[in-house]
Amino acid sequence: MNLRAYILKRLFLSIFVLIGLSIVIFIIARVVPGDPARMALGPRAPQYAVDQLRQEMNLDQPLPTQYYYWVKGVLVGDLGKSLTTKRAVADDVKEFLPATLELAFIAAIFVVIFSIILGTLAAKYRNKWVDTVIRVMAYTGVAVPAFVLAVLFLLLFGYIWPVIPVLGRLSPEIMPPPTITGLITVDSLITGDLSAFWDALKHLILPALALAMGPLFQEARIVRSAMTDNMSKDYLAAAVGYGIPSSVIMRKYLLKPSLIPAVSVMGLDIASLMGNAFLVEVIFNWPGISRYGMEAMLRKDLNAISAVIIVFGVIFVLVNIIVDLIVAYLDPRIRLGGKV
Amino acid sequence: MSKNKKWTLATVLVLMVALLLTGCGGGKENNQDAQGNSTAANQESIIRSTASDVPNIDPGVGSDYASSIAFANVYDTLVFPAHDGSLKPWLATDWQTSEDGLTWVFNLRPGVKFHNGDELTADDVVFSMQRMITIGEGYGYLFSGVVKEAKALDKNKVQFTLNKKFGPFLSTLVRLYVLDKNQVMANKKPGPYGDMGDYGKDWLVTHDAGSGPYMVKELKKEEYMYAVKFNDFWGGWEKDAPEAIKIIGTTAGPTVRTLMTQKQLEQSDQWQTEEALKALDNIPGVSIDAGFTGSMLNIMLNNKKAPTDDVHFRKALAYAFDYQTVVDKLFPGCKKAQGPVQFNLPGFNPNLPQYERNLDKAKAELAQSKYAGKLDQYPVDIVWIANVPDEEKIALLFQANAAEIGIKVNIVKTPWLSFVDQVATPDNTPNASVVFVSPHYNEAGSMLESRYHSKSTGTWEQGEWLKNPEIDADIEDALGTLDQNERYAKYQKIQEKLVDLCPSIWVFDQAEKRAYQDYIQWPGAELNKQGKPVSSVMGYNFYYHDYKVTSQK
Structure with a gap:
């Protein structure tokens, strides 16, 4: 199967994944206890107001009919109205998604870069002190949840050593750039506002690090393990025998194949960063979609819940397709359909 | 050191330095922040406060704490609640009531400007009242069953006709936030309210139409x-x-x-x-700051479910509970509650008998209960709300105190949404629920009606399922009494009856800190x-x- 057909097939299958996801989340959101209309209006609201809201949201219809109306709306970009923000959910997604995307993107960069570096170092110096230090760091990084790290970072850089901003996306004295993409770093670069870019970048460091630590060290361990395994392979001994420089062996013959298992896990982890960002967003006062989604769940904001899950679902599917492509690039057996 | 080693270490070093530079660049600026004397925002004369929500600034929609703070600052009302509990003339300079209490006429302060420069008139007041009632959200419930008609008698005179006598009507007017009719209608969109479209709801999500400070x-x-x-x-x-x-x-x-x-x-x-x-x-x-602003913590006892359906059993629990530990250690600064109404709410009865921890009395009450001798068959479930972790302390203390008189208590942590669902029926409502409650307007009648009138059963505000026709009639009679002193006296009588019925354990008046x-x-x-x-x-x-x-x- 050529690459184009492979991508098309994955995209086609993804449609079914998303349909399945939408049905599951639609049902789950509705079986959670509580009448969303009554929740939104409070116990004191007169019944006519509750009935009116139920009618507006089609809650007075059977579930399949509700699902039909919802899908009909989604297909034309209408995700319904949020009971929390009292406006179109599509507007909420537009506003909150870029903040989380920006955060997850920087966290993903940390994951990719540092996991490869640390994994490589650990493999290269296996069973030496470098390996031991990285191993201890890895156990700590994986075991400590992101929100605990977030609180630690906040305490460290908010009180003890305030060298880096800890809250929000921009400092209060910095004027935000005009919204073009919603990604402040990108918008500030587009508009040439370097002070805003620099400030936004600094604000991203701590939440992204807190978010990245777990996956970063997990992947570092996988890279180390794969590299250690490959070191004992015959082809590597042959490469050494041919007198290929050790740097080339390291990069081309050892690191590249060793990345395959790590990249597969990395894809899942990077896609999960968005969903895991909730507490980190709360602690760093980061106005992202993860926090919005969690608030929506607590308030049974049906349209918002469905929209956030679908958005996460789409991102998860896309990231996994990208990861599969990277794996296919790294592993010719996959790229060429096992013809190697 | 080999070439490879150098290359690897150099890469790590460069990345580390880049990270540190990114992080530390501008550190001075942020150090100054920490000292609070450098940034533009810090130099501004501003009050910034945190809240559990960002306000809804549409008075027809919001009623949560943050929204109520925003309304008080962005909009004006006919009367204003002074700190001492009295009502000050505000947009209304004076008012008259008909003898039957069904017609209220307010004279408006002339020359009041909205934020866009429009002049505030009686039409705006009428519009704001009709809008609240029609939408029915937010504080609209205060007026929806009460106000029959709102009419502008002239530019600065507005009249309300009520469906029924309602003594606290004036107190509820602190929630009638006046919007600029012309501005709102100029921004209306198609919606469910006929000629009024969406009543400007969409625009008011992010804009105000008020005259406040x-x-x-x-x-x-x-x-x-x-x-x-x-x-x-x-x-x-x-x-x-x-x-x-x-x-x-x-x-x-x-x-x-x-x-x-x-x-x-x-x-x-x-x-x-x-x-x-x-x-x-x-x-x-x-x-x-610790201030008493109307909120109370109650343990609601289900009066329709065994064993808390027995008044002696409820009284035994009330006498066994250690109130002093709560206000001394668990919630310092709060005040032990005295009956169903907070102490600083107008109409509170300061002479109410109080339940104090007394194990002898508790055992004596328990002995009179129909469940005496078979307590092991009737464990009590107490629910605390997962969203309010401090409530667990109350549940644990309740469990320990009940054990002292031989009552077994199971503690159940329940998410708010599940609790709201549970209290919809008496059978599903737990025996005991730890819940914070507050009045809707500044009178004891508000608390009595929302907590103990039968019409609030099935909502989270009444986990007691009291359903007592005599109490219902008393509350309605008090709310329909126009004379303030007479009304307050009736509230006080109701409080006495409730203390005797012991439908709840009134734990403390909350000091908001x-x-x-x-x-x-x-x-x-x-x-x-x-x-x-x-x-x-x-x-x-x-x-x-x-x-x-x-x-x-």
Whole structure:
């Protein structure tokens, strides 16, 4: 199967994944206890107001009919109205998604870069002190949840050593750039506002690090393990025998194949960063979609819940397709359909 | 060192330096932030406060705490709740009531301007009342069953006709926020309200149409509301009044603490834990205010489910409970409750008999209960709300106290949504539920009606399922009494009857605690320090027009 057909097939299958996801989340959101209309209006609201809201949201219809109306709306970009923000959910997604995307993107960069570096170092110096230090760091990084790290970072850089901003996306004295993409770093670069870019970048460091630590060290361990395994392979001994420089062996013959298992896990982890960002967003006062989604769940904001899950679902599917492509690039057996 | 080794280490080094440079660049600027004397925002005369939500600034929609604070600052009402519990003339300079109490006429203050420069007239008041009733959200419930008609008699005179006698009508008018009719209707969109379209709901999500001391400059959903001083405010301004206010939608402890330390926050929300408050109190220049603003903690006892359906069993629990430990150790600063109404709510009965911890009395009551001798067959379930972790302490204490008289208690942690669902029927409502409650308007009648009238059964406000026709009739009679003193006397009688029925364990009157910077002058905190009452109408303790930001900052 050529690459184009492979991508098309994955995209086609993804449609079914998303349909399945939408049905599951639609049902789950509705079986959670509580009448969303009554929740939104409070116990004191007169019944006519509750009935009116139920009618507006089609809650007075059977579930399949509700699902039909919802899908009909989604297909034309209408995700319904949020009971929390009292406006179109599509507007909420537009506003909150870029903040989380920006955060997850920087966290993903940390994951990719540092996991490869640390994994490589650990493999290269296996069973030496470098390996031991990285191993201890890895156990700590994986075991400590992101929100605990977030609180630690906040305490460290908010009180003890305030060298880096800890809250929000921009400092209060910095004027935000005009919204073009919603990604402040990108918008500030587009508009040439370097002070805003620099400030936004600094604000991203701590939440992204807190978010990245777990996956970063997990992947570092996988890279180390794969590299250690490959070191004992015959082809590597042959490469050494041919007198290929050790740097080339390291990069081309050892690191590249060793990345395959790590990249597969990395894809899942990077896609999960968005969903895991909730507490980190709360602690760093980061106005992202993860926090919005969690608030929506607590308030049974049906349209918002469905929209956030679908958005996460789409991102998860896309990231996994990208990861599969990277794996296919790294592993010719996959790229060429096992013809190697 | 080999070439490879050098290459690897150099890469790591470069990345580390890049990271540090990115992180440390501008550090000086942020150090200055921490000292609170450098940034433009810090130099501004502003009050920034945190809240559990970013306000809904549409008075036809919002009714939560943050929204109520925003309404008090952005809109005006006919009357204004003073800290001592009385009502001050505000947009209305005076008013008359018909003898039957069904017609109320208000004379409006002339020359009041909305934020866009329009003049406020009786038409705007009529429009605002009709809008609240039609939409039915937010505080609309206060008027929907009560006001039959609103009519402008002339430009500055408005008349309300009521469906029934309603003594506290004037008290409820602190929730009738007046909007600029022309501005709202100019921004209406198609919607479910006939000719009124969407009644401007969509536009009012992010815009205000008020005449209050502050006008909304920016509302970022789920982030903050920022409002600036309205220079033409009819009430005028005093020196050092805040130029701007910002309500930030977060209550996360570490976030609040950091903002407070960096002097990017002047006033915290009331949801900080005791431990967080202690930490905030340790920040130089930060104080803690504890004020009673109407909220109470109750253990609601299901009066329709065994074994709490037996009055003697309920009384046994009430006598066994250790109130003093709660107010001394678990919730210091709070006040032991005296009956079903908070002590500073007009109409409270100060002479009520109180339940005190007395194990002998508890055992005596239990002996009279129909469940005496078979307690092992009737364990009591107590529910605490997962969203309010402090409530667990109450549930644990209740369990320990009940065990002392031989009652087995199971503690159940329940998410709020599940609890709301459970209390919809008496069978599913737990035997005991730990819940905070507050009045809807500034009178004891509000608490009595929402907590013990049969019409509130099935909602989270009444986990008791009292359903007592005599109490219902008494509450209706009191609410229909126009003479204030007579009405208050009736409220007091009802409170006596309720204490005798013991439908709930009234644990404490909550002291809302907030941290604030010493460089602001907060009238409510000053009154608290002097032991004087503070407005218990939600939101009005945060009328920022009366605050001051001093130069000490």
